[in-house]
Amino acid sequence: MKRALIAATALLLGLFLVLPLAAIFAEALRKGLGAYLASFSDPAARAAFRLTITVVLIAVPLNAAFGLCASWCITRFHFPGKALLTALIDLPLAVSPVVSGLAYVLLFGLHGWLGPWLMERDLQIIFAVPGIALATVFVTFPYVARELIPIMEEQGREQEEAARLLGAGGWQILWRITLPRVKWALLNGVVLCTARAMGEFGAVSVVSGHIRGKTNTVPLHVEILYNEYNSAAAFAVASSLALIALVTLAVKTWIERKTEVPDADRAGAH
Amino acid sequence: MALTRRRTVLPGFGLTLGITVSYLSLLVLLPLGALVLEASEIGWAGLWNIATQPRVVAALELSFVSALAAAALDLLFGLVVAWTLVRYRFPGRRLLDALIDLPFALPTAVTGIALTALLAPTGWIGQVLEGAGIAAAFSRTGVVLALMFIGLPFVVRTIQPAVEDLDREVEEAARCLGASPWQTFRRVLFPALIPASVTGFALAFARGVGEYGSVVFISGNMPMRTEIAPVLIVGKLEQYDYAGAAAIATVMLALSLAMLLTIHFLQRWSARPV
Numbered sequence: 001m002k003r004a005l006i007a008a009t010a011l012l013l014g015l016f017l018v019l020p021l022a023a024i025f026a027e028a029l030r031k032g033l034g035a036y037l038a039s040f041s042d043p044a045a046r047a048a049f050r051l052t053i054t055v056v057l058i059a060v061p062l063n064a065a066f067g068l069c070a071s072w073c074i075t076r077f078h079f080p081g082k083a084l085l086t087a088l089i090d091l092p093l094a095v096s097p098v099v100s101g102l103a104y105v106l107l108f109g110l111h112g113w114l115g116p117w118l119m120e121r122d123l124q125i126i127f128a129v130p131g132i133a134l135a136t137v138f139v140t141f142p143y144v145a146r147e148l149i150p151i152m153e154e155q156g157r158e159q160e161e162a163a164r165l166l167g168a169g170g171w172q173i174l175w176r177i178t179l180p181r182v183k184w185a186l187l188n189g190v191v192l193c194t195a196r197a198m199g200e201f202g203a204v205s206v207v208s209g210h211i212r213g214k215t216n217t218v219p220l221h222v223e224i225l226y227n228e229y230n231s232a233a234a235f236a237v238a239s240s241l242a243l244i245a246l247v248t249l250a251v252k253t254w255i256e257r258k259t260e261v262p263d264a265d266r267a268g269a270h
Numbered sequence: 271m272a273l274t275r276r277r278t279v280l281p282g283f284g285l286t287l288g289i290t291v292s293y294l295s296l297l298v299l300l301p302l303g304a305l306v307l308e309a310s311e312i313g314w315a316g317l318w319n320i321a322t323q324p325r326v327v328a329a330l331e332l333s334f335v336s337a338l339a340a341a342a343l344d345l346l347f348g349l350v351v352a353w354t355l356v357r358y359r360f361p362g363r364r365l366l367d368a369l370i371d372l373p374f375a376l377p378t379a380v381t382g383i384a385l386t387a388l389l390a391p392t393g394w395i396g397q398v399l400e401g402a403g404i405a406a407a408f409s410r411t412g413v414v415l416a417l418m419f420i421g422l423p424f425v426v427r428t429i430q431p432a433v434e435d436l437d438r439e440v441e442e443a444a445r446c447l448g449a450s451p452w453q454t455f456r457r458v459l460f461p462a463l464i465p466a467s468v469t470g471f472a473l474a475f476a477r478g479v480g481e482y483g484s485v486v487f488i489s490g491n492m493p494m495r496t497e498i499a500p501v502l503i504v505g506k507l508e509q510y511d512y513a514g515a516a517a518i519a520t521v522m523l524a525l526s527l528a529m530l531l532t533i534h535f536l537q538r539w540s541a542r543p544v
Binding site for chain 1: 282286291297304353354358360370372375379381384385479480487503516522523
């Protein structure tokens, strides 16, 4: 029974997870290493990487700060409507990325509710970088908060209250007590948020307008290359995203190992 | 509220709650409100008209039925995988465990083209399936396979903690009292895993219904046959049919919200003391 289940698991995950990963690299290197590397020196590819990094640098810090605020007020205070607020934070997870992109188009687009107002002031959000950043913020909205809320709930507020009674101010409590205790959960949330922000496709595709060299993120660049039957280049660029995904998994596993140790210590202390 | 706040000496309630509520309202509730308003402008009759067009019905049906099928298959595989990874120690276990999150970390567009390359008639798996007379790419099968890939981590990661919490003594007692392994699983273990299974299934389903990137390459997007609802929304948007796009999106949103409520209800139900 044990052997059969292990074999089934290995076969299943091998076919389902390892094979697609292998296919990406095999397809990427089909035309040789020279063609592989050339895919990255294309100016459109470089612009796409720059845009993706910009978007990640906007979305991740915003959602990390939001996650800290949300988890602080939700886990440290009691107030009416707390359950609703917690549920609403998860809302973006239940919305199709395409629908969230559409919602931004209907709000900020030329025919949208705020479109004419924005137009008068010569502000462009849709088919421009701000729209891409906003759509990315939407889809990665709950990741940091979701990691922080359970762990801060579990830790309780005694240590922070003690610090307060000993005369610490709000920022001192944040830097000296809260952040050191939640750093791994925060890092985990940031890693997940970054991975999703870098790879977001549906929502960004709707708001981007696909202007080559200007509003194409890396996943959109992959799509364009693929649809132009430039398969080797598409897979080459995709392979760089796959590598980042593997690094993400490695970091996540490393964080999990780090946080397992204090658990064992705690169990030993009791 | 003042009364409940007095219980703690911690600062920052007003500030953090204010930031949380404003950020949530501006970035999530306002855009979704604009979407619902746009759809409401065409009225119930108009909404019903769009939602019952054959092409829209076919797309919604494909999205929901494929997501259901994928979540059900994921649940089956997820139970096996979660059980094996928690209960058995074998070389490579940690690596496999880390790989479970791959579908989550891999950008969906990358997933989409990788699965298409594998399952196309010339691909590694596609060749084998073609020999068996199964067309995987550009068919419903391909859509379900892509959604299974996307949903697997949700199921496994929800069931794993539940397997860890199982009391080994109970199943040992069942075996000692003469139950067969199958009976032990069906009567003792599976009932304890039902709440986590339901939650994992619902999460995979909710993710699958709205999925776009991993499906759009493999499905072939043939109207009435392999066109999922998000692809139809993008199509309407490209034709500047904002009302039509908003109508389909609102129907999807309503169905997703129903799912979210169910998940919350189920989580509360599974967390209740037995």
